[in-house]
Amino acid sequence: MRGPRSLSAAVELASFRTPTIPPATHTNSYALGSREVVLVEPATPYEDERRAFLEWARAFSLSGRSLVAIVVTHHHKDHVGGAEFLARELGLPLWMHAETEARLPLNAARLLRDGERIVLEGPVPTAWEVLHTPGHAPGHVCLHSARTRELVVGDMLAGTGTILVPPASGDGDMAEYLRQLRRIGALDGFVAYPAHGEPIERPERLCRAYVAHRLGREARIVDVLTIAPGRTVNELVDTVYGDVPIASRPFARLSLEAHLEKLVAEERVRVSGAGAEARYT
Numbered sequence: 001m002r003g004p005r006s007l008s009a010a011v012e013l014a015s016f017r018t019p020t021i022p023p024a025t026h027t028n029s030y031a032l033g034s035r036e037v038v039l040v041e042p043a044t045p046y047e048d049e050r051r052a053f054l055e056w057a058r059a060f061s062l063s064g065r066s067l068v069a070i071v072v073t074h075h076h077k078d079h080v081g082g083a084e085f086l087a088r089e090l091g092l093p094l095w096m097h098a099e100t101e102a103r104l105p106l107n108a109a110r111l112l113r114d115g116e117r118i119v120l121e122g123p124v125p126t127a128w129e130v131l132h133t134p135g136h137a138p139g140h141v142c143l144h145s146a147r148t149r150e151l152v153v154g155d156m157l158a159g160t161g162t163i164l165v166p167p168a169s170g171d172g173d174m175a176e177y178l179r180q181l182r183r184i185g186a187l188d189g190f191v192a193y194p195a196h197g198e199p200i201e202r203p204e205r206l207c208r209a210y211v212a213h214r215l216g217r218e219a220r221i222v223d224v225l226t227i228a229p230g231r232t233v234n235e236l237v238d239t240v241y242g243d244v245p246i247a248s249r250p251f252a253r254l255s256l257e258a259h260l261e262k263l264v265a266e267e268r269v270r271v272s273g274a275g276a277e278a279r280y281t
């Protein structure tokens with residue numbers, strides 16, 4: 001465990017080792033609330049780290065605060081590895097979106113919906129609005145405190161590494177991810193708390209940069225296909241993601257497929273054939 005450390009009057013961060021995508025090695029868990037406390041990201045599957053998580057969580061009870069629930073931001077394995085165990089050990093309900101529950105062998109005590117509020121009483125009362133932000137994962141949720149201008153962003157933004165947006169076969173949706181990035185970027189957030197890496201100040205700037213970066217890749221795909229139509233995904237990945245280290249190419253390939261699906265849906269690119277034989281023009 002790294003931390004815990006206090007980030008604001010009602011937010012604490014502790015970071016736990018998880019089987020995540022390098023360069024990230026940890027997933028951040030957040031404790032929200034100054035008396036009533038909600039824990040976000042029951043992420044770690046490792047026994048030593050789970051014990052550290054329990055100790056961290058129990059310290060809130062020992063200091064007179066009351067644990068209310070554990071929130072799961074989405075179903076990926078580096079976010080839910082401790083969900084069942086930690087909920088059982090702490091006697092806490094799991095809260096998540098229905099699309100997340102549908103992908104896990106877990107029962108949600110409360111299904112979170114877009115626009116609903118999690119109100120936490122205490123010396124510094126806070127209300128966190130649930131934002132359903134699919135794209136990276138179908139049930140992904142963020143939490144937004146309008147009064148303090150804080151955002152828990154899960155895997156929508158990263159303080160280290162990049163966000164993988166898989167194609168539909170991996171439950172991703174590039175067009176939706178970009179829509180949700182623009183939505184988050186319009187929130188006037190003062191700081192965003194990502195699942196990986198350090199807090200992000202003025203997150204609207206990173207949202208804009210992410211959108212610009214993705215649209216840049218897309219423009220490059222269209223350029224390449226205009227000059228040399230009839231390319232396969234394998235041929236395109238080397239051309240469009242030539243700057244990405246070989247080790248990261250499998251992830252680049254997934255992003256490329258997600259971009260191609262979006263471009264085909266927008267009728268900016270055509271596809272003939274299917275599977276590995278599919279050619280894009």
Ligand SMILES: [Zn+2]
Nearest residue numbers: 074076137155
């Ligand atoms: Zn994820």
